[in-house]
Amino acid sequence: MIKVVILGSGNVGRHLFKAFKNNSEIEITQWYSRNIKDIHPYSNFVEITDQLDKLVLADIYILAVSDDSIHDLSNQLSFSNRFVCHTSGSKSKNELNQKNRAGVFYPLQTFTKEIEVDFSKIPICLESSNSEDMITLKKISKTLGCSYYETDSNQREKLHLAAVFVNNFTNHMYTIAKDITDKSKIDFNILKPLISETVNKIYKLDPKEAQTGPAIRGDNKTINKHLASLENEKHKELYKLITDLINDLDHEKL
């Protein structure tokens, strides 16, 4: 049984709590939040606290807090030489105070309060200061059914950057598309099968090979018509820039 203390009650903290709660190989020994009201509804299932000096002994302390809070929170821990991890994609392991054994448990997924996630489908990026702590991280990942990868801080940062493109920026493409369809009184749902198929393709083809559309065809008539049709100046600029980038790809091939 791995004893875990979760610190933080944001999206990641809550999703971790749910994933750990029904797991027979993990015991959530305690859940800390500075806003104890947030986790009060869970007090029947787990010991909760808002006092750092009341933290109990555990095999791992998971700091599921915002990037900017990791450093301070790890400084405030009153114990030392225990195993303390953060869950951030973009922060180095060294962001954690080195009085404890530092590690990273970064679930590479987008968490939204309202939406349930199947933890077993989430890849976890793991990092630790010694091989024994890595064993703990791997055990936790395995018991959740997750695939896991040992990545150093540099690789994890690059992954986080790539994640911004495939998740945050892709989602913004959907926002722009919905803006266009809304303005023309078209049901956005018409686009959803296309959105799904775009993703299905990456399981079958390299994205470069999967590229279609006016930019890769060099279809300037359509490109110009689209540019004229876009009302938002920044959307025009974006359309030009991505078209340009897709064009560059085509030249790489030659």
Place this chain on the structure above:
Amino acid sequence: MIKVVILGSGNVGRHLFKAFKNNSEIEITQWYSRNIKDIHPYSNFVEITDQLDKLVLADIYILAVSDDSIHDLSNQLSFSNRFVCHTSGSKSKNELNQKNRAGVFYPLQTFTKEIEVDFSKIPICLESSNSEDMITLKKISKTLGCSYYETDSNQREKLHLAAVFVNNFTNHMYTIAKDITDKSKIDFNILKPLISETVNKIYKLDPKEAQTGPAIRGDNKTINKHLASLENEKHKELYKLITDLINDLDHEKL
């Protein structure tokens, strides 16, 4: 039984052929391609031709050809007052020579030669010059199991523009991400669950509501770190521009 002649042997033409071939309510009377070699392998299943003056009588002629060829090909048809459709998202119905009854049968999907598609999951945008021809278009859509929408040329053009964002541009976000992971010797597969979840969210939330990441959080530290980490100048520019656009959204809310 609806008698169909397909003109064109590109991705759309081939996918239409496959979808119609096993359909008991549709008879592919003929398949035309100016490059008859392309469709020769199908000559056991359908009459093929590369001569426009040999086209037989049918209820509908579907021009599944490139945008730029629609006008010329429709001019070259030797008959008149028959029902002739194109399959383009961005061209007006009037691109077709008006000696025939013009229509549009635009399957809103991305077609790749190597990848099978389930036609029943494709929304079709329909347009015709009269209600009787619309009935034919709807019958074809229904018998394929497709959802279909009557859209005018303006709406269809806007849909096509929106499709470029959700399909072509999103795919380019994947290309950039793969470029980043490849350069850091990270397995691109790690990102696939995140890519899938990003899409799953649009079935549950408005994309504006689903937006996460450093841009919407106003997390300038991470944004600056990402910008410093990007090697390609156009990728930097793109990162800035989309971050800016996501920021604008946040201000809209206030």
